[in-house]
Amino acid sequence: MPVVMCFGDSNTHGTIPMASLEDRRRYGRSTRWPGVLAAALGPDWHVIEEGHGGRTTVHEDPIDGAHRSGARILPALLETHRPLDVVVIMLGTNDCQTRFHSSAFDISRSVERLVRDVRSSDAGPDGSAPAVLVISPVPVEEVGLFAPLFSGGATKSRALSPLLADMAARHGVHFADAGDWADVDPAEGVHLSAEAHRAIGTGVAATLNEVI
Numbered sequence: 252m253p254v255v256m257c258f259g260d261s262n263t264h265g266t267i268p269m270a271s272l273e274d275r276r277r278y279g280r281s282t283r284w285p286g287v288l289a290a291a292l293g294p295d296w297h298v299i300e301e302g303h304g305g306r307t308t309v310h311e312d313p314i315d316g317a318h319r320s321g322a323r324i325l326p327a328l329l330e331t332h333r334p335l336d337v338v339v340i341m342l343g344t345n346d347c348q349t350r351f352h353s354s355a356f357d358i359s360r361s362v363e364r365l366v367r368d369v370r371s372s373d374a375g376p377d378g379s380a381p382a383v384l385v386i387s388p389v390p391v392e393e394v395g396l397f398a399p400l401f402s403g404g405a406t407k408s409r410a411l412s413p414l415l416a417d418m419a420a421r422h423g424v425h426f427a428d429a430g431d432w433a434d435v436d437p438a439e440g441v442h443l444s445a446e447a448h449r450a451i452g453t454g455v456a457a458t459l460n461e462v463i
Contacts, residue, residue, distance in 0.1 A: 255292075255459065256299040256332050256381075257285040258325065258365075259341040261442060262388065263302025268439035269396060282445050287452025292459065299332050307345045308361035314350065322364060329374035329381075336376065337463055338369045339455060341386040341429065343411055344441065347404035355407045359414035366422055382463060383424040386455070387412040389433050389447070392440035401441065425462045427454065 257263050265283035267276040280286045289298035303319070311317035318324065321342055329335065342365070345351075346358045353361070366383055375381040390408040391401050412428045419426035432454040433447035443451070 252295060252297050253336040253463065254297045254299065254332070254334065255288075255337040255339060256301055256328065256335050257288070257339045257341070257455075258321065258328065259302045259339075260306040260345055260388075261302065261304035262344065263300065263341060264304050265302065265448070266304055266442050268436040268442040268444070272396070278445060278448060282448055284443075284448040284452035284455065287449050288455050288459075291453055291456035299335075301328055301332075305345055306342060307351065308342050308358065309364055310346065310351050310353075310361075312350075319345070322361075322368065325365060325368055326372070329369065329372050333374040334376045335374050335381040337382045337384060337459065338374075339384045339386060339459075340365055340369075341388050343415075344388045344391060344408065347391060347407045348400050349402050349404075350400075353407075355410035355414055358407070358411055359418050362415060363418050363422070366418070366424055370422065370424070383419075383422075384455070384458060384462070385415055385419045385424060385426050387415045387426075387428045387430060389429045389435050389443065389451075392435055392437065394440040395438050397439065397441045425458065427458045429454070 265278040285300040305319045309322040312319040343358045432450040
């Protein structure tokens with residue numbers, strides 16, 4: 252049975268567009284895009300959800316905690332869930348926050364760090380390295396609750412896709428752009444509707460069936 256781990260942030264966790272910073276609502280398992288992915292792939296696949304609200308690529312958040320760093324937690328997750336056939340990485344949205352002062356180029360290099368970590372691991376079948384699918388996240392909009400947090404983020408997030416596509420090609424890993432499938436909630440600007448989750452899960456399933 253092929254095993255795929257979905258490694259991402261709140262939009263992998265399934266956070267519903269938030270009414271306040273204290274809003275902790277989450278879509279049900281079958282609505283979240285990894286759940287949609289699991290249903291689309293069918294019972295011959297095992298899909299592991301590893302989404303964490305606020306997760307960055309490499310940054311230890313000075314306000315919300317060092318545990319938000321994807322690079323910090325990824326080695327443990329690779330060991331926890333091995334053997335993994337595929338690791339799907341959809342990160343970079345939170346790196347667009349003003350507090351991290353990262354350019355789109357810096358963000359792409361940070362995702363590249365995660366790709367290197369997976370591809371240099373022995374977390375795949377028989378001690379091999381897992382395959383990787385890099386997904387450029389849905390671009391943010393500077394509206395509503397998160398507008399001050401993501402000042403300049405709309406431009407950076409839209410510049411990320413071609414940089415990640417180039418990086419994926421250089422490393423011989425797979426690439427898709429979630430912005431081709433979905434948009435963020437137009438009033439909240441960061442998180443996704445149930446329809447967007449459905450589109451992303453369906454798109455990831457089609458990509459995996461094509462490349463794996």
